[in-house]
Amino acid sequence: MMILGLVSWMQPVHGYDVRRELLSWNADKWANVQPGSIYHALRKLTEEGLLREVTTEQVGSRPARTTYEITPKGQDELDNLLRGYWWEMKPVTDPFFAALSFLPALPREEAVAALRNRAAQLRAANDGVEVAAEKGWLREKPSHVRWMWELMVARNEGEIAWCERVAGLVESGVSYLPDRMRTADPGWERWREQVD
Amino acid sequence: MMILGLVSWMQPVHGYDVRRELLSWNADKWANVQPGSIYHALRKLTEEGLLREVTTEQVGSRPARTTYEITPKGQDELDNLLRGYWWEMKPVTDPFFAALSFLPALPREEAVAALRNRAAQLRAANDGVEVAAEKGWLREKPSHVRWMWELMVARNEGEIAWCERVAGLVESGVSYLPDRMRTADPGWERWREQVD
């Protein structure tokens, strides 16, 4: 759990601090932690004994803010979690896979255009990172943050090549059916017609 | 929504059929659709007028099964959704990113080992796909399914190179601090000590 790590690093912190840090990392995008879930998570972690409330102060008559810190048990748990994420591979969940599995529902020309567009977007993203690393905000960030972005770049490069290759295949009119069944009834093409 | 697409393709279907198809695609891994959510999704889509109940038959005294098909409105919506996924890029959510942002919490030797291990696992996965494509189950599947797996392979190749490069950097003892602050107090290393 991301939030546990943040508390360990920033402690003592209150929810709003965590929220700001997460947003500044754009973590709402690549982790699944929306600001709304933070407070629930903090309370749940406290309940489990991984965090501990330190103080609850109130300035003027604003909402009270509760400050948390990590417990030894919480450190242990965090250690285990991190180790898990470092050593085990969780298959990535990507909505584009869902789209891809319905490729036959799209007119071929559109699929080709979309794939080329995707390649272009990926290239633009990669260029953006490169610029940021050389003269932008990335220079101010620790090395491992730069490495994170470079990991995206590395994956994207693979994907760009793939997009172009597959765009070519789709364009060439190659059948979607498995090799064995090339002669069989192309039911999918009919499905496409209905969709349109 | 994945499920809408499946219904459109397999209609008329009942929940259990959808579930089997999803499991056979391993979609519980890369989409976020666990078997438990299917029935709720079907009911919700029906309520929104994107699906329509066809029949509710009962064989013997088993649980009744309700069959669904897609409505014209549902087809429109599906079209829009698919188009969205094809043309817009949603940043991928990957728990490894979370792990990576806490790199300084790990002893350097362990990070290096974990990175090399990750590269090895990725290589193994890629080899597995290659074998499946040449003589395994992948040959029976439609081309775009093979392309899906090849997309994973392409991304993985980028990631393998990255793992090895970063492993080298971490091993070399390069500082995690940003260039500008190399002389400043290495607070993170201290944080690591506490973790340990």
Place this chain on the structure above:
DNA sequence: AGCGTAATAGACAAGTTTGACTAACCTACT
């Protein structure tokens, strides 16, 4: 024929996530 296992179909409570909302305070500008 009898018995254990697997498949069929879905319900459901408990837990999580989310976006929208509140409400006070600051601050910069007219």
Place this chain on the structure above:
DNA sequence: AGTAGGTTAGTCAAACTTGTCTATTACGCT
């Protein structure tokens, strides 16, 4: 001096997800 707009801090109901449970039938095996 007033006020529009942002920041601070967190609450909350509604929606969604999940794993687990139930109960029946089909199938294979001795």
